[in-house]
Amino acid sequence: MSxxxxxxxxxxxxxxxxxxxLVFRPVSIADRSPTGRQILGYCDVAPREEYIVLQWLSExxxxxxxSDETVNLDGQTAAKFIVSKADRLYRFFLxxxxxxxxxxxxxxxxLRILGKIPSAELLYVRRxxxxxxxxxxxxxxxxxxxxxxxxxxxxxxxxxxxQGVTVKFDRPDVLVRDALVKAGFNPEQGWIIVLKTRDGxxxxxxxxxxxxxxxxxxxxxxxPREINNGEVPQSRRQFRLLPVDEEGLTARGLRWETFVDGxxxxxxxxxxxxxxxxxxxxxxxxxxxxxxxxxxxxxxxxCYPQLSRQDGMTIPQTQVTEAIxxxxxxxWSRHRGxxxxxxxxxxxxxxxxxxxxxxxxxxxxx
Amino acid sequence: xxxxxxxxxxxxxLFAERPRGVEFIEGDELPxxxxxxxxxxxxxxxxxxxAGLNCPCGxxxxxxxxxLDEVKPRWDLSIDxxxxxxxxxxxxIADGCRSHFWLRHxxxxxx
Numbered sequence: 187m188s189x190x191x192x193x194x195x196x197x198x199x200x201x202x203x204x205x206x207x208l209v210f211r212p213v214s215i216a217d218r219s220p221t222g223r224q225i226l227g228y229c230d231v232a233p234r235e236e237y238i239v240l241q242w243l244s245e246x247x248x249x250x251x252x253s254d255e256t257v258n259l260d261g262q263t264a265a266k267f268i269v270s271k272a273d274r275l276y277r278f279f280l281x282x283x284x285x286x287x288x289x290x291x292x293x294x295x296x297l298r299i300l301g302k303i304p305s306a307e308l309l310y311v312r313r314x315x316x317x318x319x320x321x322x323x324x325x326x327x328x329x330x331x332x333x334x335x336x337x338x339x340x341x342x343x344x345x346x347x348x349q350g351v352t353v354k355f356d357r358p359d360v361l362v363r364d365a366l367v368k369a370g371f372n373p374e375q376g377w378i379i380v381l382k383t384r385d386g387x388x389x390x391x392x393x394x395x396x397x398x399x400x401x402x403x404x405x406x407x408x409x410p411r412e413i414n415n416g417e418v419p420q421s422r423r424q425f426r427l428l429p430v431d432e433e434g435l436t437a438r439g440l441r442w443e444t445f446v447d448g449x450x451x452x453x454x455x456x457x458x459x460x461x462x463x464x465x466x467x468x469x470x471x472x473x474x475x476x477x478x479x480x481x482x483x484x485x486x487x488x489c490y491p492q493l494s495r496q497d498g499m500t501i502p503q504t505q506v507t508e509a510i511x512x513x514x515x516x517x518w519s520r521h522r523g524x525x526x527x528x529x530x531x532x533x534x535x536x537x538x539x540x541x542x543x544x545x546x547x548x549x550x551x552x
Numbered sequence: 553x554x555x556x557x558x559x560x561x562x563x564x565x566l567f568a569e570r571p572r573g574v575e576f577i578e579g580d581e582l583p584x585x586x587x588x589x590x591x592x593x594x595x596x597x598x599x600x601x602x603a604g605l606n607c608p609c610g611x612x613x614x615x616x617x618x619x620l621d622e623v624k625p626r627w628d629l630s631i632d633x634x635x636x637x638x639x640x641x642x643x644x645i646a647d648g649c650r651s652h653f654w655l656r657h658x659x660x661x662x663x
Binding site: 349350378380382387388389405407409410412413414436437439 | 581601622
């Protein structure tokens with residue numbers, strides 16, 4: 187690696203020299219105004235006429251030093267030179283600095299060193315007709331093509347098309363809700379959201395993260411969720427759940443309804459498939475939604491028809507029957523306890539459903 | 553008599569709704585406005601994305617239902633030999649006019 191040889195005594199007596207790998211090493215010199223030919227002599231390369239000397243100036247440009255040209259090293263700290271076997275030079279621009287390079291191509295790593303470009307920024311080659319082409323990490327840029335290449339860097343940026351509106355992000359993980367807001371869509375309006383990528387498509391919810399790293403521009407396609415599928419005309423919605431709940435339940439393809447019985451508010455999920463081991467294959471699951479939900483926690487759940495194990499073993503803490511609209515639901519006294527306490531703002535019907543599914547699985551696990 | 557019956561059927565024909573046809577739109581989206589009373593279908597690379605029409609109740613609302621396999625809720629579109637579309641299941645609008653109808657062979661059947 188490069189060594190800074192800038193102490194008072196050694197100033198002017200050393201230069202730093204590297205090949206196209208830009209690994210600099212100190213080379214001692216006898217003269218503060220060497221010619222290109224003398225620099226080649228200090229570097230001990232032969233035959234000298236086959237080599238080219240370039241100076242990497244402190245402003246960032248890289249210029250050729252011809253064999254009879256003198257470089258004045260007075261006042262310069264550790265002047266940097268690139269010495270390489272070459273019979274011609276290739277010119278290009280890097281962030282508007284003019285550079286000469288002794289090879290037909292230059293690596294992405296060398297571009298970063300020469301341009302002092304941090305890894306958070308991406309490199310691009312300007313293109314006239316098509317869109318500018320990114321220079322991938324670890325690749326190299328050919329310089330022998332016609333014309334002078336122009337390379338620039340900018341902070342990494344990911345594009346997402348939200349129903350025809352292109353929004354830009356400086357990170358590749360994006361919350362669907364944020365994307366909608368940024369594109370000017372009201373996320374609370376209720377949307378069917380389809381994420382479309384080059385590899386395919388899938389329905390996503392408003393609180394899902396999408397990954398924009400894969401090639402091509404991803405698209406979020408929106409359709410208003412205002413039309414019910416006539417297959418489920420009996421589903422009642424007597425009170426609203428959180429948007430995340432309604433999105434999540436619908437995205438899972440569940441048939442669900444909300445209603446008030448007496449003074450109690452119930453969410454009932456129909457035709458919930460059960461893991462093997464129960465006497466029935468599916469059941470309805472009721473969850474009581476307290477009036478102060480989501481501040482107040484969801485607790486326990488209720489099954490109808492009542493569940494029993496195929497092997498006849500009893501299921502603990504399921505002996506109480508709760509009448510909901512006249513039907514006897516079996517109460518599963520499963521509580522969150524100290525290990526998984528209710529987290530207001532984080533927990534909801536969907537996270538509670540995960541506990542329900544775990545509780546149902548636990549009883550029949552081998 | 554025969555002439556009279558012909559006249560009646562001609563008058564009936566004037567007032568009866570013509571069935572709705574299908575217009576395919578290339579791409580994953582439907583136009584913002586539907587120019588005719590036909591059913592519009594967004595089709596990309598042979599895959600059906602969604603179908604839309606102006607609400608048949610006359611409220612002027614633009615309706616769109618999803619046809620993609622990956623999405624819920626979704627509908628099935630079929631087109632008969634005469635090129636007339638059917639949607640399954642029924643279309644039921646949750647708010648506003650709350651129209652609820654079936655589209656069968658290009659005709660609206662109210663629920």
